[in-house]
Amino acid sequence: MKQISAIIEQLDTTLAGEWPDTAGIRQFSYSLQKQPDTGLLEWLSAQPCYPKFYWQQRDGNEEAAVCGDAYAFGDTAQAQAFIREHQDVPDLHIWGLNAFNGADNSAFAANALFLPRIELCRQGTRYWLRCTLFSSHSLREEARRTRLFLRSLVASQALPPIASRVLQHQHLPAQPQWNQLITRALSCIEEQQLDKVVLARKTTLTLSQPLNACAFLAASRAVNHHCYHFMLAFTPQQAFLGSSPERLFLRSHDELYTEALAGTVANDPDDDKAQDLGDWLLNDGKNQRENLLVVDDICQRLQGGAQSLDIMPAEILRLRKVQHLRRSIHGELTESDDAGCLQRLQPTAAVAGLPRQAAREFIAEFEPFDREWYAGSAGYISAEQTEFTVALRSxxxxxxxxxxxxGAGIVAGSDAAQEWQEIENKAAGLRTLLEEHYTPAVQAG
Ligand SMILES: C=C(O[C@@H]1C=C(C(=O)O)C=C[C@H]1O)C(=O)O
Ligand SMILES: [Mg+2]
Structure with a gap:
């Protein structure tokens, strides 16, 4: 990517100039003249700098590869305050993840949100590179650090093939424990302690060799269409990633776009069969209930924060392995408050349940693992626009x-075996990539 290295050289010259020995923030933005030779994910994969974050919006039009932290935030309120404080820098973007339990869980980091040193972004066919310097005491020092950082950036490389084989797998809960969990949830629903609770499974695959997170996400992006694709790499060996169909919310100025995505049936490669399954889903009482409880929850949660809510009719979203019921929701925010939107909407009843608090308590008590980043959110905050996807299919x-x-939403009428099949189908979106992309090592001799 010649153009990127030329921009970085130019930046280096700028940063070599005189800088004040005081606190400050600066941002430099450069348009790329033409499309880079390789994709953004290839570029990001090559970089030796952590944290790294990748994001592609589900319509495929927005993409960002960012790395290095100029500043890290403890919570979304802090991130939002930072953006407000620095309104003179109009394009500040803070990227990353929010954990499922947010600030409520002391055992696990509430979030991993950061202001990157470098961002390579695309909107449609337009590309740009942004570099941000921030220091609470010395911009001179920060310019020096940023120059060192820029020198560590390397040229883009092709992604390696996926060569990891699955040696073994372990489900938590295993199917017998899952059945017990569902029975327990159904009796709470019958006793009216809960209307809905979303229960999940963690499957640990042991691999023949470590997986390259960027290559795995690229493989997912190639086949899992209509999804957000995201990845946060913490270290060369540790990352969290996913290809999620679900928007938590998009805020554009004072407009809020969210959705109730819940209710699931299998997909079929045959269009007619898929259509029959979709028609069944649209008319199935249990799945409609699952979806409408999410609509109720979102409307309740937005009370006082958004007005004139519009709820669109249910539609079918057809994905590679599953199909979902979706109702899009649009409203006008009374104030543009991203931390408030997150607080209200995460977690929705699509991933926790209703009533929210009772469902969260049920999950905390009976689900046999910590969700950590799963079913939290991934995305960015900026002054103009903010968007988070629900960190599913992750x-x-x-x-x-x-x-x-x-995971799967459990409501009156749920059947343990069918819900198990539903989570198998959801997990298959990523799991099958390991089988389909497996290229055996060449035998010597
Ligand atoms: C919880 C998950 O998905 C959620 C649950 C759904 C359901 O139970 O029908 C559908 C979409 C998601 O809101 C997951 O993918 O892990
Ligand atoms: Mg379901």
Missing amino acids: AAVKGHHLELYA
């Missing part, structure tokens, strides 16, 4: 292990 890469997450 996995944690941990060296030789890959942890796959999948």
Whole structure:
């Protein structure tokens, strides 16, 4: 990518100039003259700098590869305050993840949100590179650090093939424990302690060799269409990634776009069969209930924060392995408050349940693992626009292990065996990539 290296050289010259020995923030933005030779994910994969974050919006039009942290935030309120404080820098973007339990869980980091040193972005066919300097005491020092950082950036490289084989897998809960969990949830629903609770499974795959997170995400992006694709790499061996169909919210100025995505049936490669399954889904009482409880929850949660809510009729979203019921929701925010939107909407009843607090308590008590980043959110905050996807169809890469997450909404009428099949289908979106992209090592001799 010649153009990128030329921009970085130019930046280096700028940063070599005189800088004040005081606190400050600066941002430099450069348009790329033409499309880079390789994709953004290839560029990001090559960089030796952490954290790295990748994001592609589900319509495929917006993409960003960012790395290095000029500043890291403890919570979304802090991130939002930072953007407000620095309104003179109009394009500040803070990227990353929010954990499922947010600030409520002391055992696990509430979020991993950061202001990157460098961002390579695309909107449609337009590309640009942004570099941000921030220091609470010395911009001179920060310019020096940024120059060192820029020198560590390397040229883009082709992504390696996926060569990890699955040696073994372990489900948590296993199917018998899942059945017990569903029975327990159904009796709470019958006793009216809960209307809905979303229960999940973590599957740990042991791999023949560590997985390259960027290559795995690229493989997913190539086949899992109509999804947000995201990845946060913490270290060379540790990342969290996913290809999620679900928007938590998009805020554009004072407009809020969210949705109730819940209710699931299998997909079929045959269009007619898929259509029959979709028609069944649109008319199935249990799945409609699952979806409408999410609509109720979102409307309740937005009370006082948004007005004139519009709820669109249910539609079918057809994905590679599953199809969902979706109702899009649009409203006008009374104030543009991203931390407030997150607080209101995360977690929705699509991933926790209703009533929210009772469902969260049920999950905390009976689900046999910590969700960590799963079912939290991934995206960015900026002054003009903010968007988060719900971190579903996701996995944690941990060296030789890959942890796959999948859950299902349990409501009156749920059947344990069918819900197990539903989570198998959801997990298949990522799991099958390891089988389909497996290229055996060439035998010597
Ligand atoms: C919880 C997950 O998905 C959610 C649950 C759904 C359902 O139960 O029908 C559908 C979409 C998502 O809101 C997951 O993918 O892990
Ligand atoms: Mg379901």
